Structures are given as C-alpha cells and as structure tokens.
Amino acid sequence: MQKEFLEQCLAEGMSLEAIGKQAGKHESTVSYWLKKHGLEASKTGVHAAKGAPEKVDLERLLAERLSLREIADRLDRSLATIRHWMRSYELESERSARLRESKDACRTRSKTASLRCPKHGPGKFVARADGRFRCAQCRMDAVAKRRRSLKRILVEEAGGGCVLCGYTRCDRALEFHHLDPKAKQFQITSHTRSLARLRAEASKCVLLCSNCHAEVEAGITTVPLNLSPDTCPG
C-alpha cells in the first residue's frame, strides 16, 4: 500500500476499517502497512477527525503563554494542525511576536526597546554590543549571580569565615575589611571586576562578619596584627 494514499486517508480522519474497505484490504493489512511506513493510525486519525480548533480556545491558551506544543497537547491536536489554524486565524504566538518585535528593534538601531522576556514578561531591553537585545532584568540578574559566585570564591580563599568570631553561615554577612585604608582601591563587593583584580584587592583585607566589622570600624575591637594577610603564613 502506498504511503501517500495512507497519509491522505489518515489526514481525512479515516479509521483502519474505512481505509481497508476503500482499498479492498483487511484491517490488519492496513495496520501492517501503516507500521511499515512509520505512520500512526489512531492518533493521527483522531486528530484529523476532531477538525478545526476553536479560535477562542487558541486565543485563551495563547494568553496563558503556552507554547504551540503545549497548546497542541491541551487541545489534543497535532502540532501541524495548531500551526495551520494559527495561520488561518491570523494568530501569533508569544514567541513569534517576541522574535518579530526584537527584529524590528534591531533594525532601528536603538539602544533600548520595549520587548517581552520569556521570564520577566514585557519590559525594558538594552542593546548588546552585537546589536541584539537583552532583557535588562535578566542582565541585572546575571550580574548579581556572577557577583555572588565571585564572592564565594574570594570568601573561600580568605578562609571561609570571620577571622574574629569564626562566623561562616552567610556570604552576604561577610565583608572584606581593608587593614590599611590607604591601600584601598575599591570596595570589593560593590564592584564587578575580573577575579584577578578582586583577588589583588582581597589580599589587602581580612574577612569579617558584619557585626565584627561594625565593631572594628567603631574602634571597639581591633584586628590582631597576626591575622593580617601579610603576616599570615597561608
């Protein structure tokens, strides 16, 4: 049995029995040839038989920001069917709207644009060096993430905890205290620089927890000289 013939029958929603009747073959023969051609009887047949999805259903699911594949699953239709009806209803998925708007923004060569982020929704995007746009919130998140991972490395290298009280629980409550304020070039945690530069700066510091740091800055506590990094053997 020809593949094209079987495909056509399936697309029309015909059952195995109906196909068999039309071809003058037994149902099991039809089933054999479907398998041979890698076609799926029940599913494709059911999809085709269900007919067009309602426009309102598609609009509702699109509003839920589902992907076309998810919509196909929800409506129990094939992806091709959903694509086809999206085109004929002139509907646009969030993803394709995003891509189209992004392309338009690139063409205008502006520095910022109002686009949609799959994670943060509609918002401000900023142009990157290559001219493509990136969600400003995503970029801030990435910077914060990099900052946290750099700090983790520096904290680990500085002994992992407060040199005075041994506190280790939370990196955010650990600070780099410059032993010689005159040697300070920048505040370590407020900058995103290369690890090498941060390391160089951290080498002039001891690690203190926020409480001990406040006490040191207030003059209540002093950092013993033998804890300074220069005199520290390791």
Ligand SMILES: [Zn+2]
């Ligand atoms: Zn984002």
Ligand SMILES: [Zn+2]
């Ligand atoms: Zn402490």
